[in-house]
Amino acid sequence: MSQQHGQVNQFNLDEPVRIGSRASELALIQATTVAEALVKAGMRQGYEIVEIGALEAGDPSLFAGGRLMTYALRQAVVDGRCDLSVHMLKDLPSEPLAGLTIGAYLKRLDPRDALCAREGWTLATLPPGATVGLSSPLRRQQVREARPDLTIVSIRGSVSARLERLREGDLDATVIALPVLGDLGLKGWVTEILDPAQVVPTIGQGTVVVEVPTSGVAPGLARALRRIDHLPTRLASLAERSLQEQLDSGTEAPFGGLARLTGPDDTAEPRSRLVLTAVVCGPDQTADLRRTRSTLLDDVDTDDDAAGDVMAAVRLGSTVASDLLAAGAGTLPKQSMERTYHSRSPRVMIPRLLGAAGEAFAEAITAAGGEPVVVTLTHTTPANVDELDRVLDLLPTADRVGFNSAEAVLLLDQRAHQRGTSLSDVLADTPVAAFGAPTGNALVAATVTVDLLPSLDSSVGNLLDLWPPADPAVAQPLAILPGSTNASPQLARGLADLGWRVLELPVYARETASPTKEHDDVMADGWPEVLVVTSRSVAKAVEELFGQPPDDVRVVAVGRIPARDAIEAGLRVDAVIPSMKPSAIAQVALAGVTSREG
Numbered sequence: 333m334s335q336q337h338g339q340v341n342q343f344n345l346d347e348p349v350r351i352g353s354r355a356s357e358l359a360l361i362q363a364t365t366v367a368e369a370l371v372k373a374g375m376r377q378g379y380e381i382v383e384i385g386a387l388e389a390g391d392p393s394l395f396a397g398g399r400l401m402t403y404a405l406r407q408a409v410v411d412g413r414c415d416l417s418v419h420m421l422k423d424l425p426s427e428p429l430a431g432l433t434i435g436a437y438l439k440r441l442d443p444r445d446a447l448c449a450r451e452g453w454t455l456a457t458l459p460p461g462a463t464v465g466l467s468s469p470l471r472r473q474q475v476r477e478a479r480p481d482l483t484i485v486s487i488r489g490s491v492s493a494r495l496e497r498l499r500e501g502d503l504d505a506t507v508i509a510l511p512v513l514g515d516l517g518l519k520g521w522v523t524e525i526l527d528p529a530q531v532v533p534t535i536g537q538g539t540v541v542v543e544v545p546t547s548g549v550a551p552g553l554a555r556a557l558r559r560i561d562h563l564p565t566r567l568a569s570l571a572e573r574s575l576q577e578q579l580d581s582g583t584e585a586p587f588g589g590l591a592r593l594t595g596p597d598d599t600a601e602p603r604s605r606l607v608l609t610a611v612v613c614g615p616d617q618t619a620d621l622r623r624t625r626s627t628l629l630d631d632v633d634t635d636d637d638a639a640g641d642v643m644a645a646v647r648l649g650s651t652v653a654s655d656l657l658a659a660g661a662g663t664l665p666k667q668s669m670e671r672t673y674h675s676r677s678p679r680v681m682i683p684r685l686l687g688a689a690g691e692a693f694a695e696a697i698t699a700a701g702g703e704p705v706v707v708t709l710t711h712t713t714p715a716n717v718d719e720l721d722r723v724l725d726l727l728p729t730a731d732r733v734g735f736n737s738a739e740a741v742l743l744l745d746q747r748a749h750q751r752g753t754s755l756s757d758v759l760a761d762t763p764v765a766a767f768g769a770p771t772g773n774a775l776v777a778a779t780v781t782v783d784l785l786p787s788l789d790s791s792v793g794n795l796l797d798l799w800p801p802a803d804p805a806v807a808q809p810l811a812i813l814p815g816s817t818n819a820s821p822q823l824a825r826g827l828a829d830l831g832w833r834v835l836e837l838p839v840y841a842r843e844t845a846s847p848t849k850e851h852d853d854v855m856a857d858g859w860p861e862v863l864v865v866t867s868r869s870v871a872k873a874v875e876e877l878f879g880q881p882p883d884d885v886r887v888v889a890v891g892r893i894p895a896r897d898a899i900e901a902g903l904r905v906d907a908v909i910p911s912m913k914p915s916a917i918a919q920v921a922l923a924g925v926t927s928r929e930g
Contacts, residue, residue, distance in 0.1 A: 349367075349375060350414045351366065351367050351379050351416055355383040358515055361516075362540050365540070373560050374552065374559065377553070382413070382414050384404055406543060409543060409545060418543075421541050424541070424543075426576045427577070431546055433545075435543065435557045436542040436561040437566040439564075440538045440539045440564075440565040440568065441510075441514060441515075443509075443510070443537045443539070444531075445537075446508055446513055447525075448495060448505065448507070449523045453505060455478055455524060455530075458482060461482070462483065462505060464504060465485055465506045466486070467506075467507075470532075471531065474613065474620075478531070486855045487503065487506060490876060494508065495518065495521055505523075509537050509538070510538070528590050529609070535572045535576045535587075535588060539565055539568075539569055542560075571646070571648045571649040574646045574649025575610055575653045578650055578657070579657070579661065582661065583612060585612050585614065587656075587661070589608060590608070590609050591609075591648075593605070593607075604630075605628055606641075608649060610624075610653075614664045621659050626648070627648045678861040678922060679704075679705045679857075679860035679861055680704055680705060680861070680921055681854070682706055683864075684706050685770065685866075693914045693917070695914070697921070700919055702921070705860050709870050710842045712840050715743075724751070724755075724758055727814070728758060728759070729810065730810050730835075731811065732812075733812050734766075734813050734827070735815070736823060737819070738770045740815045740839040740840065741780070743840055744839060754778070754779070755780055756781075763783050764780055765784035766782050766784070796827070799826075802832050809833065810832070810835060811832045814838075816838070816839070816841065816842050845873065851878070859878075862922065863881055863885055864890065864917065865889045865894050865897075865905075866894055870894075871889075871894065871903055872897075875903060880902065889907070890917055891908070
């Protein structure tokens with residue numbers, strides 16, 4: 333049930349509680365855990381897990397920059413599309429969002445980082461020079477402080493992809509959050525749980541929270557939220573978040589923090605004590621700043637003294653942050669996982685494209701003053717022969733065929749020649765439309781006549797503007813779209829709106845490339861200054877291979893549809909380029925960009 337702003341949701345037994353979650357495997361596991369905990373705590377309405385993608389955030393031009401995936405999930409609660417949302421606390425910005433508050437902190441999982449290494453090695457027993465793949469500057473600096481003789485490289489991609497590189501021997505070790513490994517059922521890979529005195533984890537690690545409207549929720553749900561709220565976790569989280577809020581605005585250097593409670597059973601003291609340890613990492617281990625402070629609490633087994641303990645936890649975080657800033661944390665430089673960038677030209681990451689199109693793209697970037705960084709992001713798996721034959725047999729039955737990928741043209745033309753004919757002969761009596769210069773060039777090379785081709789400054793929207801609407805007085809015409817199994821659905825939807833019957837025929841599958849040394853080499857000098865996204869599969873591959881680009885990387889999408897696909901994949905989009913012309917793409921991509929050396 334939707335909620336009007338400023339009103340309290342009124343639930344009944346027929347209306348499940350809508351629990352918003354990201355669509356990843358880990359997020360859905362956590363959302364389901366929260367839902368089941370609420371049921372056990374007395375929530376009687378039932379529940380529905382609502383998967384929210386970054387596309388829910390709306391027009392990419394409105395939300396360039398920021399944490400789009402998190403924003404989209406939070407906005408779904410503000411807008412009343414979800415009744416509550418589930419987050420890993422480490423993903424939430426330290427600043428609050430108007431209209432939302434944290435309704436419950438689940439009991440924290442073990443927040444420590446874990447070493448996963450070949451041969452059962454620990455951090456102390458890794459052989460000198462062993463290659464350790466790490467995903468954050470915070471971990472890199474602390475591991476380097478403990479073992480300066482190790483070879484540390486940047487590693488990207490999913491948890492399973494990182495572990496697979498251990499299995500293959502490409503890496504000797506990596507460090508992953510222990511709670512993440514636990515949720516995914518991968519604790520068997522752990523060879524050592526790292527001591528927080530040596531490697532302080534990221535703030536909020538291991539804590540799952542439930543965010544709800546500040547206007548309130550139904551009484552039954554409110555009672556269930558209070559029952560699953562874990563006061564010791566809430567106090568530790570508030571101390572860490574207070575530290576984070578102050579350091580976010582005070583330093584650009586990577587920092588971590590971990591708060592923990594020691595009870596009367598652990599010490600000779602009659603009351604519990606909240607202990608907060610924090611680190612701000614310098615460019616080398618001699619510049620690291622570490623501080624530990626603590627404060628006494630009242631009875632954390634009840635809510636009787638919670639207000640006083642909350643204030644004490646917040647003060648503790650603020651005090652430790654002030655200590656670190658007074659010691660010089662604000663002067664420590666921003667760091668990345670990669671080495672310093674030395675090129676005088678801004679680097680532009682582009683996907684490896686087929687034939688002349690890729691060469692023209694790279695040449696345009698060079699001419700505009702950039703350095704093209706060409707990387708294999710995807711690989712293409714053709715459909716089997718029977719499926720290709722079926723597509724070729726169906727093409728002449730269409731009233732119009734629309735191509736939006738050069739790969740589909742090349743694969744079908746190749747198969748047609750194997751059958752003793754050509755794609756040009758197959759389509760001799762069928763009108764053909766093309767989207768994009770690479771597709772048009774491929775059709776021309778195959779001697780296929782194209783009667784509908786938008787200008788080079790084109791998009792799917794422009795193609796739909798040219799595509800003739802169906803005549804309601806005659807039989808519904810058929811449009812056939814041969815292409816990728818994971819192509820964006822926008823063209824098909826647009827044609828259906830024009831009154832056409834649409835048949836999408838898979839010619840190939842485009843998947844993310846497996847991580848290789850090529851991808852490590854691309855990042856050896858740091859993230860390029862610019863990332864160009866040309867399709868849904870490219871956006872997905874970038875996120876899976878390299879993770880989220882830092883905020884100082886300019887992300888540009890070629891067309892509105894790739895922009896939305898990029899946002900849905902979790903990428904930030906800074907500019908949308910309406911043109912398929914290589915020189916225009918290069919100019920927009922490099923607009924206002926300088927190399928990091930400059």
